[in-house]
Amino acid sequence: MPEPRLISSYLDVLAAQLPASIVEELADGLTETHRSYLRQGLAPDLAARAAVAEFGEPEMIVAGFARVNPARRAARRLLGVGPVVGACWLAALVTSRAWAVPLPARMLAGLTLAAVIALLATSALGTHYRLAARTGAAGFLGVIALDASLIVGVAFAGAPLTWVLALAMAASAARLCYAARALRPALAG
Amino acid sequence: MRAEALKGHLDAMLLAALEGGPQHGYAVIEALRQSTGGRLDLPTGTIYPALRRLEQAGLIAGTWSVVGGRRRREYQLTPAGDQALSGRRADWRDFSAMVTAALEGGPCPNPA
Numbered sequence: 001m002p003e004p005r006l007i008s009s010y011l012d013v014l015a016a017q018l019p020a021s022i023v024e025e026l027a028d029g030l031t032e033t034h035r036s037y038l039r040q041g042l043a044p045d046l047a048a049r050a051a052v053a054e055f056g057e058p059e060m061i062v063a064g065f066a067r068v069n070p071a072r073r074a075a076r077r078l079l080g081v082g083p084v085v086g087a088c089w090l091a092a093l094v095t096s097r098a099w100a101v102p103l104p105a106r107m108l109a110g111l112t113l114a115a116v117i118a119l120l121a122t123s124a125l126g127t128h129y130r131l132a133a134r135t136g137a138a139g140f141l142g143v144i145a146l147d148a149s150l151i152v153g154v155a156f157a158g159a160p161l162t163w164v165l166a167l168a169m170a171a172s173a174a175r176l177c178y179a180a181r182a183l184r185p186a187l188a189g
Numbered sequence: 190m191r192a193e194a195l196k197g198h199l200d201a202m203l204l205a206a207l208e209g210g211p212q213h214g215y216a217v218i219e220a221l222r223q224s225t226g227g228r229l230d231l232p233t234g235t236i237y238p239a240l241r242r243l244e245q246a247g248l249i250a251g252t253w254s255v256v257g258g259r260r261r262r263e264y265q266l267t268p269a270g271d272q273a274l275s276g277r278r279a280d281w282r283d284f285s286a287m288v289t290a291a292l293e294g295g296p297c298p299n300p301a
Contacts, residue, residue: 025261026237028214029214032216056232056234056235064234065241068245
């Protein structure tokens, strides 16, 4: 049976804002809703209208999925642990007197950090599913690059391994793993 | 029953709807309508984000199948979901007994 135009238009609105897998699931549910109205004896167009009305406003559904967007949740967690990891590195740099990093490298790290925070904040606060997923993915990549640079940089600098430095490296490694795990679902969104 | 009145209880109701076995989204809302005697007035589309949230929490697991040429996502309770449902039921019994006692008078039964 061909899909009534009202249902395909409704799904088009959702497809413009949500990932294909979510839209497929919603399409199945909407088709089942439509069929249940057809079984009750409604004409196809009336059944489509009733099904769409029962499903609810597309904006409400999109907002519901935005709230459970895994990229948004991961961005919030990374923003939450950011100050803790930062404090670990600050303590490590102070105690190991590793301030002698060249100015351009420090500036690059600072700018990257600011960009990563902006991307994660956009994702964490976003109500648009795709924007939250894309900015989240870019932010996760930034976190991975930052943490990998810190760990590799310290390893190559040959700084004496203190427990504070080991703690900072472990915190960065854990954050890097979390960001890498969050990257795949964010890219799929 | 409107969505705002269900706040905090929808998750437990969804878990209960899945207790009998795997169901897809539309079947879940139909099961809820039947079990509530048609009093549940919730836009069908709002069930799907709630199911994803429960899946992310590890309380249900979703799998894809193909039915009538369409891809369909079915959900089933995980052991953690089963445990969470038991806990929610016990909490609800205590809570409703307490509120009933406060509103209608009479002794409040001791929690189990």
